[in-house]
Amino acid sequence: MYKQSGKVKLISIILIVLGALGIGYGFITAPSTIDEAKEILAAEHGGHGEDHSATANEDHHTAEINSAGHVKHVEKSEAHGEEVHSESHEDEHLEHVLHQLQTKPWSATFVAGFFFLMIALGVLVFYAIQFVAQVGWSPVLFRVMEGITAYILPGSIIVVLIVLFAGEHFYPWQNHELVAGDKILQGKSGYLNFPFFVIRAIVYLLIWNTYRFFAVKNSRDQDDSVAIKPYRKNFKFSVIFLLFFMITESTMAWDWFMSMTPHWYSTLFAWYIFATMIVSALTVIAITTIILKKLGHLPFVNNSHLHDVAKFMFGFSIFWTYLWFSQFMLIWYANIPEEVTYFTLRMEEYNLLFFGMVVINFVFPILILMNSDFKRIPWFVVIAGCFILVGHYIDVYLLVMPSTVGSHWSFGITEFAAILFFLGLFLLVVGFGLGKAPLKIKNNPFLKESENYHY
Amino acid sequence: MSAKVIQAIYNDDDLVLQAVKQIREENYYVSEVFSPFPIHGLDKAMGLAPTRLAITSFLYGLTGLTVAITMMNFMMIQDWPQNIGGKPSFSFFDNMPTFIPIMFELTVFFAAHLMVITFYMRSKIWPFKKAENPDPRTTDDHFCVEIEVANHSEEALVKFIKDTGASEVKLID
Numbered sequence: 001m002y003k004q005s006g007k008v009k010l011i012s013i014i015l016i017v018l019g020a021l022g023i024g025y026g027f028i029t030a031p032s033t034i035d036e037a038k039e040i041l042a043a044e045h046g047g048h049g050e051d052h053s054a055t056a057n058e059d060h061h062t063a064e065i066n067s068a069g070h071v072k073h074v075e076k077s078e079a080h081g082e083e084v085h086s087e088s089h090e091d092e093h094l095e096h097v098l099h100q101l102q103t104k105p106w107s108a109t110f111v112a113g114f115f116f117l118m119i120a121l122g123v124l125v126f127y128a129i130q131f132v133a134q135v136g137w138s139p140v141l142f143r144v145m146e147g148i149t150a151y152i153l154p155g156s157i158i159v160v161l162i163v164l165f166a167g168e169h170f171y172p173w174q175n176h177e178l179v180a181g182d183k184i185l186q187g188k189s190g191y192l193n194f195p196f197f198v199i200r201a202i203v204y205l206l207i208w209n210t211y212r213f214f215a216v217k218n219s220r221d222q223d224d225s226v227a228i229k230p231y232r233k234n235f236k237f238s239v240i241f242l243l244f245f246m247i248t249e250s251t252m253a254w255d256w257f258m259s260m261t262p263h264w265y266s267t268l269f270a271w272y273i274f275a276t277m278i279v280s281a282l283t284v285i286a287i288t289t290i291i292l293k294k295l296g297h298l299p300f301v302n303n304s305h306l307h308d309v310a311k312f313m314f315g316f317s318i319f320w321t322y323l324w325f326s327q328f329m330l331i332w333y334a335n336i337p338e339e340v341t342y343f344t345l346r347m348e349e350y351n352l353l354f355f356g357m358v359v360i361n362f363v364f365p366i367l368i369l370m371n372s373d374f375k376r377i378p379w380f381v382v383i384a385g386c387f388i389l390v391g392h393y394i395d396v397y398l399l400v401m402p403s404t405v406g407s408h409w410s411f412g413i414t415e416f417a418a419i420l421f422f423l424g425l426f427l428l429v430v431g432f433g434l435g436k437a438p439l440k441i442k443n444n445p446f447l448k449e450s451e452n453y454h455y
Numbered sequence: 456m457s458a459k460v461i462q463a464i465y466n467d468d469d470l471v472l473q474a475v476k477q478i479r480e481e482n483y484y485v486s487e488v489f490s491p492f493p494i495h496g497l498d499k500a501m502g503l504a505p506t507r508l509a510i511t512s513f514l515y516g517l518t519g520l521t522v523a524i525t526m527m528n529f530m531m532i533q534d535w536p537q538n539i540g541g542k543p544s545f546s547f548f549d550n551m552p553t554f555i556p557i558m559f560e561l562t563v564f565f566a567a568h569l570m571v572i573t574f575y576m577r578s579k580i581w582p583f584k585k586a587e588n589p590d591p592r593t594t595d596d597h598f599c600v601e602i603e604v605a606n607h608s609e610e611a612l613v614k615f616i617k618d619t620g621a622s623e624v625k626l627i628d
């Protein structure tokens with residue numbers, strides 16, 4: 001039996017408290033009036049002098065057409081006509097900035113919250129795949145996976161709450177005034193309306209948590225039973241779950257991420273998010289396994305198991321890059337204005353992050369994890385894993401931030417605190433989940449094969 | 456002057472693996488094993504050095520990538536930078552997304568084909584090559600282990616090989 005050490009518990013509680021304080025600070029310091037927003041803007045541009053503010057304004061406008069809340073702005077300013085344009089324009093610009101600044105703490109919390117939820121969710125999917133594929137190498141890692149998925153319950157509840165309460169901060173289609181003046185949004189309102197949005201979010205929550213509950217229950221039952229019944233049940237549940245997961249994952253990606261820019265759409269988007277999810281999940285499985293083995297809790301795991309997980313990390317990193325590039329290149333090549341805004345904004349305002357992320361998520365894993373011998377060395381896998389996790393955090397950051405706060409992004413106390421908060425929660429819950437049952441399963445039909453696994 | 460070898464025929468792959476281990480433990484030199492199919496772990500038992508084919512493949516892949524980049528940079532950017540459908544041909548990076556499919560394919564093409572050719576050359580396989588197996592049955596259901604006699608006693612060696620489970624033992628000059 002694994003027991004989380006008091007030290008780790010203490011550290012995670014400290015992280016949670018610090019994180020919560022930081023997030024609170026973010027919400028308190030968010031401006032509530034236009035004047036405050038003006039001050040923040042002035043402080044941002046302070047060092048740059050007069051010359052910059054003019055060009056910055058120019059930049060903002062090209063960028064704003066893309067960002068969500070601005071649809072309203074364009075509509076209105078067209079209606080106003082030329083003579084009142086300049087002064088009302090300034091006001092609306094500030095109002096728009098205010099909106100984005102107010103959204104910042106929401107986005108920061110959501111990015112970190114989803115990042116950790118996505119890890120647990122990816123592990124759950126990988127776990128289900130292991131059952132469906134009747135995999136012979138991984139049963140020794142089942143308890144590690146079950147431990148990590150313990151985070152799904154608190155994680156998904158928090159994320160769903162954020163999504164539901166963020167309202168117009170994230171989802172401009174929830175603004176009735178805006179929808180009334182926008183034909184495209186009216187066309188989408190059959191899907192993008194608040195009641196249906198809530199129902200969907202709750203359905204996702206139920207499906208993911210129900211499967212996790214029964215899968216773990218059957219896995220524990222199998223420990224006490226020589227009959228193969230619980231295993232068979234898990235096989236069936238996993239097949240059904242994978243089916244439902246693929247559907248809910250797609251709609252989740254549309255709901256929570258794509259509808260932040262409701263004029264934009266991409267068919268590949270849901271798969272792209274899934275790729276992010278599964279790479280991060282495999283990385284966390286690898287790192288957790290390495291740590292637990294180092295602490296002496298997993299004597300039955302050998303470096304061939306590590307080699308296999310690292311191969312998956314490598315393969316799915318390339319898969320992620322493939323999807324990222326397919327989405328980017330198709331839109332870049334065709335350059336249709338309504339599609340390309342998504343990338344224009346990211347390339348103009350987030351240039352370094354946007355392309356740096358591809359380097360971190362593709363070039364590092366491919367170079368570090370290509371060699372078969374390196375995949376067996378724990379600290380090599382951990383290094384590759386750290387790059388992958390940082391890279392995919394940036395990936396989620398870039399899904400959310402440009403769509404919600406536009407050009408007013410930064411990585412400050414709030415963003416950092418949100419990571420700390422969810423990291424602390426993750427450590428605490430996962431440690432608790434790992435301690436709930438012995439780390440070695442019993443009576444699984446593939447256990448013997450898995451123990452003797454050698455690549 | 457040809458060295459004397461002993462050819463031992465076995466009927467079972469487990470037996471071969473076992474025999475090779477025993478023979479090497481007695482410090483006899485196994486010069487070759489003929490088998491109709493790959494036997495897992497035989498290379499380790501024989502003490503063969505791991506293959507470096509994967510490393511050559513990586514280098515060939517880099518070569519392919521370089522060829523692709525140089526080629527397209529010359530043709531599309533340097534030599535005749537036309538405006539084709541509004542694609543930016545001002546610099547290589549401006550137009551890079553269009554080149555990536557070709558860069559990828561050429562990398563794979565070079566890595567795969569050159570590695571296969573390397574494999575052919577290193578294992579000396581080509582059309583009209585004369586087959587080298589000592590006994591036609593080794594392509595069907597028999598296994599043959601060749602041991603160099605060198606300066607060991609022939610009788611003792613033959614007896615030892617028989618004990619390892621060989622069904623036939625032949626001495627070849």
